[in-house]
Each structure stands twice: as C-alpha cells, then as structure tokens.
Amino acid sequence: MKKFIVTSMFLFCLSLYACQANNKELSFIGEVKNWFAIVTVNQSNGNEIYQIQIEYKGDNLQDIKTFGFYVKSKNNGVISFGGDDLTLNKEGVFFSDLPISNSPSTNKNDKLEMKIDWNGSSEEFTLLNESNDTK
Numbered sequence: 001m002k003k004f005i006v007t008s009m010f011l012f013c014l015s016l017y018a019c020q021a022n023n024k025e026l027s028f029i030g031e032v033k034n035w036f037a038i039v040t041v042n043q044s045n046g047n048e049i050y051q052i053q054i055e056y057k058g059d060n061l062q063d064i065k066t067f068g069f070y071v072k073s074k075n076n077g078v079i080s081f082g083g084d085d086l087t088l089n090k091e092g093v094f095f096s097d098l099p100i101s102n103s104p105s106t107n108k109n110d111k112l113e114m115k116i117d118w119n120g121s122s123e124e125f126t127l128l129n130e131s132n133d134t135k
Contacts, residue, residue: 030127034058056092067118
C-alpha cells in the first residue's frame with residue numbers, strides 16, 4: 001500500500017511539473033511622457049490570454065474623465081485589441097483581464113504598438129518584452 005501511495009504522489013508531482021512546463025508568460029512594457037503600460041500574454045494549454053495595465057504619469061489626473069487605447073502587434077499582426085470610454089482608478093491606473101484569447105502566436109521578440117487617446121490628446125509608443133530569456 002505504501003508503494004502505491006508513494007508512486008501515486010510521484011506521478012501527481014510529475015504531472016504538475018509537466019503542466020507548468022507548458023505555461024509561458026510574456027510581459028511587454030513601454031512608456032512615454034504621460035503613460036506607462038504593461039501587456040501580459042499568458043500562454044497555456046493551447047491558448048493565449050491577455051491582461052493590460054495602463055498608468056497615467058501626468059500631473060492632471062483629475063482632468064481625465066475617460067480615455068481609449070489601441071494595441072497591435074508590429075511583427076505578426078495577430079494581436080489587435082483596444083477599448084474606449086475607459087476610466088482610471090483614483091491612483092491613475094486601469095487594469096483589465098481582456099475577454100479575448102487566441103491560439104499561441106506571440107513570441108518574446110514581438111513588439112507591440114500602443115496608442116492612447118484622452119482629452120483631445122494622443123500618444124503612441126512601443127511595448128517591448130521585458131524578459132531576456134532564450135525560451
């Protein structure tokens with residue numbers, strides 16, 4: 001009985017390790033004068049799911065009632081999403097798990113282009129993968 005329990009625990013641990021080995025997270029970061037953004041791409045089980053965090057760095061947070069953004073991939077054109085009439089929290093941050101997913105197509109060498117519009121102003125910038133790994 002002990003051998004069965006030990007063997008079962010070993011197989012369970014091995015399966016957890018195998019599942020983790022298939023997970024990959026890429027974080028693309030960029031900033032300009034008024035904005036900082038992170039797009040996180042989680043790849044697992046044949047899917048790619050996105051999260052976005054946008055932070056206002058300027059001095060007039062109280063003047064921003066709503067803003068919009070658009071993100072697209074410069075390299076492969078697969079990633080393309082955005083939002084309008086969004087609001088920042090009292091710290092000037094917007095965070096969202098995006099309700100979209102794709103089959104994994106993003107890689108660490110991709111570059112994302114972001115455009116943010118607010119109060120009749122606009123800024124565009126590039127988001128680059130922060131990791132230097134070779135996976």
